Amino acid sequence: xxxxxxxxxxxxxxxxxxxxSDTKEILPGAIPARxxxxxxxxxxxxxxxxxxxxxxxxxxxxxxxxxxxLHVTLPGGLRQVIALYYPGDVFRTxxxxxxxxAHLSAVTAGEVLRFRWSAVAxxxxxxxxxxxxxxxxxxxxxxxQAIHMAAVGQFDCQQRVAxxxxxxxxxxxxxxxxxxxxxxxxxxxxxxADYLGLNADTLSRTMSRLRASGLLSHPDRHHAIxxxxxxxxxxxxxxxxxxxxxxxTPSTTR
Amino acid sequence: xxxxxxxxxxxxxxxxxxxxSDTKEILPGAIPARxxxxxxxxxxxxxxxxxxxxxxxxxxxxxxxxxxxLHVTLPGGLRQVIALYYPGDVFRTxxxxxxxxAHLSAVTAGEVLRFRWSAVAxxxxxxxxxxxxxxxxxxxxxxxQAIHMAAVGQFDCQQRVAxxxxxxxxxxxxxxxxxxxxxxxxxxxxxxADYLGLNADTLSRTMSRLRASGLLSHPDRHHAIxxxxxxxxxxxxxxxxxxxxxxxTPSTTR
DNA sequence: CGCTGTCTTGAAACTGCTCAACGCGTGTGG
DNA sequence: CCACACGCGTTGAGCAGTTTCAAGACAGCG
Numbered sequence: 173x174x175x176x177x178x179x180x181x182x183x184x185x186x187x188x189x190x191x192x193s194d195t196k197e198i199l200p201g202a203i204p205a206r207x208x209x210x211x212x213x214x215x216x217x218x219x220x221x222x223x224x225x226x227x228x229x230x231x232x233x234x235x236x237x238x239x240x241x242l243h244v245t246l247p248g249g250l251r252q253v254i255a256l257y258y259p260g261d262v263f264r265t266x267x268x269x270x271x272x273x274a275h276l277s278a279v280t281a282g283e284v285l286r287f288r289w290s291a292v293a294x295x296x297x298x299x300x301x302x303x304x305x306x307x308x309x310x311x312x313x314x315x316x317q318a319i320h321m322a323a324v325g326q327f328d329c330q331q332r333v334a335x336x337x338x339x340x341x342x343x344x345x346x347x348x349x350x351x352x353x354x355x356x357x358x359x360x361x362x363x364x365a366d367y368l369g370l371n372a373d374t375l376s377r378t379m380s381r382l383r384a385s386g387l388l389s390h391p392d393r394h395h396a397i398x399x400x401x402x403x404x405x406x407x408x409x410x411x412x413x414x415x416x417x418x419x420x421t422p423s424t425t426r
Numbered sequence: 427x428x429x430x431x432x433x434x435x436x437x438x439x440x441x442x443x444x445x446x447s448d449t450k451e452i453l454p455g456a457i458p459a460r461x462x463x464x465x466x467x468x469x470x471x472x473x474x475x476x477x478x479x480x481x482x483x484x485x486x487x488x489x490x491x492x493x494x495x496l497h498v499t500l501p502g503g504l505r506q507v508i509a510l511y512y513p514g515d516v517f518r519t520x521x522x523x524x525x526x527x528a529h530l531s532a533v534t535a536g537e538v539l540r541f542r543w544s545a546v547a548x549x550x551x552x553x554x555x556x557x558x559x560x561x562x563x564x565x566x567x568x569x570x571q572a573i574h575m576a577a578v579g580q581f582d583c584q585q586r587v588a589x590x591x592x593x594x595x596x597x598x599x600x601x602x603x604x605x606x607x608x609x610x611x612x613x614x615x616x617x618x619a620d621y622l623g624l625n626a627d628t629l630s631r632t633m634s635r636l637r638a639s640g641l642l643s644h645p646d647r648h649h650a651i652x653x654x655x656x657x658x659x660x661x662x663x664x665x666x667x668x669x670x671x672x673x674x675t676p677s678t679t680r
Numbered sequence: 681c682g683c684t685g686t687c688t689t690g691a692a693a694c695t696g697c698t699c700a701a702c703g704c705g706t707g708t709g710g
Numbered sequence: 711c712c713a714c715a716c717g718c719g720t721t722g723a724g725c726a727g728t729t730t731c732a733a734g735a736c737a738g739c740g
Contacts, residue, residue, distance in 0.1 A: 244576050246663040252576035266565035269572040270670035293561065297554040304547060310564055311520035317571065318523040322498050322506035325578045325623030329728070361687060369579030371729055376688055393687080393737090409500040416524035583696065615719060625697055630720055647719075 204302045211285040216278035230265040230289035238282015244272040253367035262309045279358040324369040332368040333378045334407035342418035354397045458556045465539040470532030484519040484543035492536015498526040507621035516563045533612045578623040586622040587632045588661035596672035608651045
């Protein structure tokens with residue numbers, strides 16, 4: 173559907189299919205080629221923070237690989253990770269709430285395309301593909317956020333953790349022949365807790381319980397293996413939704 | 427870009443110039459005129475449910491007056507009100523998460539414009555005003571949701587209630603000379619609780635405590651008066667953000 | 681080798697939830 | 711016109727799940 177155009181100005185941006193040699197380089201359903209002409213590519217390291225705006229004007233970002241995290245800190249030291257952005261996701265400055273000390277940072281090494289929002293808006297005005305790409309990406313993200321909202325608002329501790337693990341497993345997991353699923357957990361415990369609206373101690377305890385039950389094991393801090401995905405799914409009321417969400421993603425290419 | 431000094435944010439939006447002689451039909455952001463050609467106007471009654479899609483295809487909605495609520499019910503009877511949509515807000519079918527029995531319903535009598543999403547997408551492709559309107563509306567909503575996310579994830583019961591009251595006061599409140607603010611509370615207690623991720627009992631208790639402290643009074647179920655807005659603001663860590671959000675709203679027209 | 685940031689774990693304190701009862705306004709039928 | 715049921719909101723008492731605080735374990739790094 174998307175073809176490579178000769179529009180690259182500065183550096184070659186294989187914006188079509190990142191011929192993923194690496195597991196992470198999931199193809200974002202193809203980022204519209206014409207965007208390339210306006211993009212600056214940021215290479216992120218884990219933990220690196222990304223300026224929300226660009227030279228004082230509103231910016232837009234498209235994640236190409238890796239992941240970003242938006243978090244806010246409110247008076248009183250209350251911190252909440254609002255959203256995680258994965259390959260194909262878009263973000264614009266105006267998504268960040270005002271007066272909430274919002275920060276965007278990388279949770280993983282990866283690549284992020286940055287634009288002036290005005291440039292994106294102009295391009296979108298005469299390139300339906302770009303317009304559609306943004307609109308659909310935002311819609312998909314909104315739907316994902318809805319599930320997350322429900323999880324944070326209604327689930328107990330274990331359900332939230334199970335939900336997050338499920339998302340990771342579905343999004344980036346690798347299936348072993350045994351039926352087990354292995355994946356990375358890019359967030360630190362603290363960030364994970366802030367994302368789930370939990371206390372870090374409680375989160376740790378919950379993960380220990382899952383480990384004790386044999387469902388989960390993590391060889392090291394940032395890696396996890398789920399013995400039985402269905403058993404995990406049984407722990408979260410959002411299992412169906414997550415499955416539907418991640419099943420749909422690839423076909424998002426429309 | 428049309429831009430008229432906004433009065434009350436959440437009152438009716440004129441579709442075009444329609445010199446709204448009607449009761450509350452005042453004009454803030456102004457919905458792009460050309461959308462009118464594709465719109466079907468739905469008149470909602472409180473509690474009425476609005477079909478998420480239209481004749482099997484994806485739909486888009488723009489709230490003109492009143493308010494809508496999106497809620498999901500997950501297995502186990504867990505219910506979460508995901509978002510509230512106010513005049514000027516947009517919604518499209520794809521915002522609703524899959525497999526979560528999502529429902530859109532009116533919390534107030536009002537008017538909602540309905541479109542086929544495909545029609546909106548086509549129009550946006552050659553009308554930058556429409557495209558910009560949708561993109562900006564979605565961005566504004568996303569920012570609002572971020573605050574709500576932080577509230578549900580991090581705030582205690584009283585802070586959440588104060589946050590919601592603050593939103594209402596800023597959005598639809600009428601200032602009395604005494605400094606008090608009066609506003610409507612369109613949601614039922616149960617829905618309010620589900621929106622805030624609280625138990626209805628707990629919510630009721632919290633409101634009683636606020637009433638006992640003299641800050642709040644409600645002459646009847648759906649009306650409230652805040653004696654001192656600053657005192658209320660002091661109760662929620664999100665006060666600054668809410669103020670910024672609602673101060674910015676009128677100028678959002680850019 | 682010791683430092684530091686991160687993660688884990690325990691015990692006590694507390695917040696919010698559950699469940700059950702009651703009050704109140706409204707609609708319905710005798 | 712009253713009796714009654716119903717939906718909705720309020721309130722209390724007891725309980726459960728989370729948070730808090732403090733201490734210990736572990737890994738990476740100078």
